[in-house]
Amino acid sequence: MKWTTAVRTLEDVADRCAHMDRQPGTIVRLRVTEAWVFGDLLGPRRDSLDDLGSVRVALVTSAPEEDCALFTRPPAAGHWLTASGLEKKPVQLFFRSAHAPVWNHLVERPVQFWSHEDGPEHDVLVQLRAGEGDALRPPAPTAAELRARLDRELAVSLGALARTARDYDEKRWAPGSPKKRGDALCDAALGLVDLQEARNRLGA
Incomplete structure (x- = not known):
């Protein structure tokens, strides 16, 4: 996957999160409130990335922490993925709870690029496209x-x-x-x- 394609994939994730956010709760039970990027796209720009795991995104949801254990999907996540169309996109999605920190050993120093409140973070996407994502990352935990x-x-x-x-x-x-x-x-x-x-x- 080319670097520019990977960033466009992030933009697509943001667009689809926004689309799902506009749907009524009676139709979409799981609410996604934030999207954070981590992994290769926060490093220096390269011509291309490995296809597997190149684009990694943590989706912060309304589900309780107990329903968002690592690698698992909270209830109604399957419907959300199907309705958003992201299930078929070249992106690895990790569901996280709004009631706990988004980061851990795997979701390492992530950067938010979309939120329910503010929409897409255009400045973040510009810096990612330039390969300057590392400057956006928060400090590492102790x-x-x-x-x-x-x-x-x-x-x-x-x-x-x-x-x-x-x-x-x-x-x-x-x-x-x-x-x-x-x-x-x-x-x-x-x-x-x-x-x-x-x-x-x-x-x-």
Whole structure:
């Protein structure tokens, strides 16, 4: 993916977030209030980026923290993704809760480029296009701050894994395809593993 294409993808994300924000709550239950970019696009400009994971966006939602464990989707996220059209776009989306910090070890020093209140941050997009995203990033957390954030997210992730495992077990032989429940269980497990590995690297 070319650098300019990646930035245009971010602009498309902002446009689609704005479109969904205009829909009534009776139609769109999940509300997305902010969009933050992180990863490669915050580094120096290159001619091209790796296709896989080049554009990474954290979507801050109205869902409680317990419903936004790492790699999982809160209720109604599937409908939001389908209605927005972002499910088929070349962007990795991570759902985060407005009731907790957007950052963690993976969503590292992100930069906001759209919000419900202010719309798209045009100056941010201009700097990203120029490869000057690093100047926009907030300071890195201290080791103690990161430890505390990971400990909290581990608790949330463990709770999500327990819920999805129970749901999978209770409906294991229910009619219909178990794929959706299996995917949810896999996502919760992968999130827990990723968080635990990051926490272990930090030490005591």
